[in-house]
Amino acid sequence: VLKTRVNEMLGVRYPILLAPMGLISKPELVSAVSDAGGLGMLSAAFISPSEVREQIKRTRELTDAPFGVNVPIAISKADEVVDILIQEEVSVVFTSAGSPKILLEKIRGADMVHLHMVPTARIAKKVEQMGVDMLVAQGGEAGGIVSENAVTTMALIPQVVDAVSIPVIAAGGIADGRGLVAALALGAEGILMGTRFICSKEAPVSEDYKRAVIESKDDNTVVAKIGTLSSRVWRNKYVNERGGVIDPMEQMNLMRKAIQEGDLDNAVYIMGMSSGMIREIKSAEEIINSIVDEAQKLAKNLANKF
Numbered sequence: 001v002l003k004t005r006v007n008e009m010l011g012v013r014y015p016i017l018l019a020p021m022g023l024i025s026k027p028e029l030v031s032a033v034s035d036a037g038g039l040g041m042l043s044a045a046f047i048s049p050s051e052v053r054e055q056i057k058r059t060r061e062l063t064d065a066p067f068g069v070n071v072p073i074a075i076s077k078a079d080e081v082v083d084i085l086i087q088e089e090v091s092v093v094f095t096s097a098g099s100p101k102i103l104l105e106k107i108r109g110a111d112m113v114h115l116h117m118v119p120t121a122r123i124a125k126k127v128e129q130m131g132v133d134m135l136v137a138q139g140g141e142a143g144g145i146v147s148e149n150a151v152t153t154m155a156l157i158p159q160v161v162d163a164v165s166i167p168v169i170a171a172g173g174i175a176d177g178r179g180l181v182a183a184l185a186l187g188a189e190g191i192l193m194g195t196r197f198i199c200s201k202e203a204p205v206s207e208d209y210k211r212a213v214i215e216s217k218d219d220n221t222v223v224a225k226i227g228t229l230s231s232r233v234w235r236n237k238y239v240n241e242r243g244g245v246i247d248p249m250e251q252m253n254l255m256r257k258a259i260q261e262g263d264l265d266n267a268v269y270i271m272g273m274s275s276g277m278i279r280e281i282k283s284a285e286e287i288i289n290s291i292v293d294e295a296q297k298l299a300k301n302l303a304n305k306f
């Protein structure tokens with residue numbers, strides 16, 4: 001019922017993608033999203049190439065539907081991971097966090113759809129010229145790595161869409177059917193969501209993590225400094241006490257703590273601005289179905305307004 005160029009290119013029922021969230025977008029969540037008609041996306045962040053291979057195999061045990069793998073270039077053994085994706089015949093590779101230039105030859109030689117994440121229209125144009133198949137344009141509302149001056153989704157998507165002719169997926173701040181319709185209206189041909197799926201039944205995170213997202217209000221996140229990077233996180237006691245500066249040496253442990261044990265005051269919870277509109281935990285399938293239903297009704301109502 002919801003068709004864009006993305007459906008066929010990715011082999012999915014809906015152009016709705018799971019964000020590759022490091023240590024969260026693991027086989028259980030990835031297969032649940034793919035089974036529900038979206039595209040699940042494993043993350044190679046923080047794990048070894050051999051663990052990526054294991055996660056691909058595990059996902060295949062759980063679903064026959066297509067899924068992708070994210071290669072965050074600056075923070076993974078990108079070259080080795082791409083070799084594994086080719087050997088394992090993964091159909092979708094999603095590069096982010098750095099220029100995909102060094103990986104282009106390998107990716108192009110394989111039978112993979114190549115997505116890349118972009119923060120500006122200028123970079124979008126450059127990446128399209130490199131031969132990438134599809135873009136994920138991420139606005140500053142997003143959870144995770146964003147620059148302090150990141151362009152917002154509302155302003156970014158139309159400018160990226162105008163700059164390129166390949167399909168653009170919108171990311172950042174989208175969590176319901178309204179966001180999907182807005183993204184389509186801005187010219188995107190699909191959406192990618194991270195924060196919404198943290199509050200899915202299948203997300204392998206502590207109950208505290210889900211509670212933190214549900215309790216968070218629209219202005220409760222902040223772009224924290226982590227060494228040379230910056231990342232949108234929940235503004236809790238730990239982040240407040242340090243004036244929004246997170247020690248890069250402690251980051252991993254604090255993120256792991258949030259995911260594995262939970263500790264609302266003293267752990268780092270990565271989440272985006274859409275957390276304020278997320279009020280319940282649903283299965284990945286319920287999330288996707290309710291977004292598509294809501295978007296369909298909304299689009300009809302909108303048509304009646306003109």
Ligand SMILES: Cc1cc2nc3c(=O)[nH]c(=O)nc-3n(C[C@H](O)[C@H](O)[C@H](O)COP(=O)(O)O)c2cc1C
Nearest residue numbers: 019021022045096142143144172173193194195272
């Ligand atoms: C907990 C968390 C972890 C993330 N980890 C990654 C990652 O490993 N690689 C990546 O490219 N993006 C990562 N992101 C960013 C997402 O890919 C995506 O752009 C973002 O979640 C979209 O915005 P939203 O959170 O408002 O839906 C992460 C986001 C979150 C919330």
